[in-house]
Amino acid sequence: MTRTALVSDVHGNATALRAVLDELDRDGIEHVVCLGDLLYGGPQPVECLELVLDRRWPVVLGNADAFVLDPATAEGSPEPVTPQQLDVRAWAHERLSREQLHVVASWPRSIEVDLGHGRRLLAFHATPGSYHPLLLPAMAESEFRAALGRVDADVCAGGHTHLQFVRRVGGSTFVNPGSVGFGYDHEQDEEGFTLDGWASYAVLTTSSSGLRVELRRVAFDPSTVASALRSVGYPHAEARAAMWDRAGTGPRRDGGSRRQSG
Numbered sequence: 001m002t003r004t005a006l007v008s009d010v011h012g013n014a015t016a017l018r019a020v021l022d023e024l025d026r027d028g029i030e031h032v033v034c035l036g037d038l039l040y041g042g043p044q045p046v047e048c049l050e051l052v053l054d055r056r057w058p059v060v061l062g063n064a065d066a067f068v069l070d071p072a073t074a075e076g077s078p079e080p081v082t083p084q085q086l087d088v089r090a091w092a093h094e095r096l097s098r099e100q101l102h103v104v105a106s107w108p109r110s111i112e113v114d115l116g117h118g119r120r121l122l123a124f125h126a127t128p129g130s131y132h133p134l135l136l137p138a139m140a141e142s143e144f145r146a147a148l149g150r151v152d153a154d155v156c157a158g159g160h161t162h163l164q165f166v167r168r169v170g171g172s173t174f175v176n177p178g179s180v181g182f183g184y185d186h187e188q189d190e191e192g193f194t195l196d197g198w199a200s201y202a203v204l205t206t207s208s209s210g211l212r213v214e215l216r217r218v219a220f221d222p223s224t225v226a227s228a229l230r231s232v233g234y235p236h237a238e239a240r241a242a243m244w245d246r247a248g249t250g251p252r253r254d255g256g257s258r259r260q261s262g
Contacts, residue, residue: 002116003027006177006202008035008125009160011064013091013181015228016199017051017053019220020180026079029203033113035159035177036062036125042181043228045092050098057235060161061107063131068103077132081252087235090112093225115155122153126160135176137165145169154211155204162186164200166213175213179203194246197222222247 005024010017024032034057039045041064052059067089074081075173096104109131110124125131133147148169150157157175163186164178178200188194193207198217205212229237232262 001205001207002031003029003254004031004033004113004115004121004204004206005029006033006035006123006157006204007063007180008036008174008201009037009162009179009180009182010039011037011047011179012039012048013225014042014044014047014051015224016052016072016220017048019218020199020201021051021055023216023218024051029105033121033123033157034059034251035109035157036060036107036131037064037159038138040068040089040092040117041232043225043232046095046100048181049096049104053103053143058111058113058123059107060111060200061104061109061131065104065107066131068096069101069217076130078134089115091233091235095099095181099239099243105114105126115204115206117208119154119206119211122151124156124167128156128170131160135159135174137167139174147247148174155213164202164217166215174185174209174212175202175204177215193243194245195222195243197247 007020033115038048038052038059054238061253071086071089080212086205106141110128111124113123115121119145122128124234126133126135126150129149135144135147151172153172155175157172159176162183163176169173180199180201183196198219200217202217203214222244226241229241
């Protein structure tokens with residue numbers, strides 16, 4: 001039996017990332033693939049990069065990682081770039097050393113990973129060909145497959161939308177592990193916008209008998225993220241910190257995890 005964790009969309013939130021690391025360590029899961037967007041959007045871009053590099057995880061380049069390297073890469077995104085986002089991008093870029101920026105620039109758009117027992121994973125941020133398209137769980141089958149493109153792997157995995165779901169695509173299983181560091185209810189009103197006080201990720205288990213996909217959530221303290229934003233000189237910190245002030249961990253507040261298998 002081989003277990004491989006999928007993490008994505010950390011967005012500079014080392015508090016959430018450490019909660020995931022703690023759970024992975026408790027469960028003895030050593031194989032992890034990062035699906036991008038590790039740095040931008042939170043108070044700890046350097047810490048998040050160092051945590052991942054220390055564990056030598058394979059990482060694919062996300063649109064927000066590319067944005068930190070060069071704001072011109074946002075061209076082609078369905079979302080317009082705001083002056084506030086440019087401020088946050090400049091702040092994150094200034095905190096990364098030249099060597100660290102070189103590492104980020106070396107990340108590929110997609111990677112193949114051996115899951116063991118004759119099964120392969122194709123990992124990317126949004127689709128194998130681009131880090132901008134939005135693959136949504138409610139998309140029509142033809143639209144979803146056209147956006148994803150041709151895939152030849154037992155499992156294909158992407159993040160980007162911060163939506164945790166599993167979907168069949170022909171002979172492959174598509175997995176979006178959700179967002180580690182910036183999850184939210186996509187149907188909520190803009191007024192009083194609230195983030196999730198839990199980190200979402202996934203675990204793939206392969207064995208001679210088949211493949212198991214486990215969707216997980218592990219709670220963390222959102223007030224720690226809010227405090228960090230206010231203390232590190234983060235641009236427009238108060239507006240972002242207020243989202244974490246309103247965050248909750250749902251029915252369970254004991255730091256435990258929620259798990260759903262598919």
